[in-house]
Amino acid sequence: MPILFELVILALAAYAAGLGLGWLAWRASLRRRRR
């Protein structure tokens, strides 16, 4: 597999992980505001 593809996959995985963490944090902050 070319190094280019490795980097693209790695970057997209990191992006997806960031999105997931951001979404969890956003949901937690919503709950705190509701309380």
Added chain:
Amino acid sequence: MPVRPSIAVVAGAALTTCLAVLAAQVSAPALRAAMERQAASAIARAGGAPIRAEFTGLAGLSSRNPVLSGGEQLDDATRERVARAVARVPGVGGVRWADGSIRATGGTLPLAPLHCQEDVNALLGARTIRFKEGSSAIDRGSRTLLDEVAAALRPCVGSVIAVTGHTDARGSEAANRVLSRQRADAVRAALIERGIPAEGLRARGLGSAQPVEGLLPEDPANRRIEFSVVATMPLKPSPVDTPSAR
């Protein structure tokens, strides 16, 4: 102006991809050059000077998985050592030969010759696989011998088995080389037909470069097919799939 979240997510992914491509354009050539330099010195140290390692993958892009080429006249042990040396270079993934499917990894695997090589040698010591004159068509009479060879090789399924064609020194060397390769290919195909897995069989033709010891290079007895067990590949048996004869 509010942006729909799905559009923002897709735009972010596209931006990330662009960044990765840009980073690869900058870093891949440098990484590749470093691996090429280290692979070249590893090959020289392993004694395989004519062998080249090409770090080119799909569509000419830089890759971690080099394809080794050249050095056909070197013996299998040296080629194996070179492949392992290249595979051990930091950053290098799997190594492949341009002329076959043999792969090598950085780990040290024991080279354990199995008894099937002796069985095959015993079979071929008494009789030989015959071909039609000047062609790679296997003679009808040799089919039973091939059946026996396939049966003898079956315990070595999971190993890399080299099928090497040899000719006598009559005629042009280039034609002999091609013919010996075609004959080795024919035997390989016949063994695959008989249930030996294709990925473990490697065919090559040496022409008249290695005559039988004690024979003149012109002697017709030099026309032969040799089998050798090159390497033992790691088998990963699962409880329902034990490594045995098919």
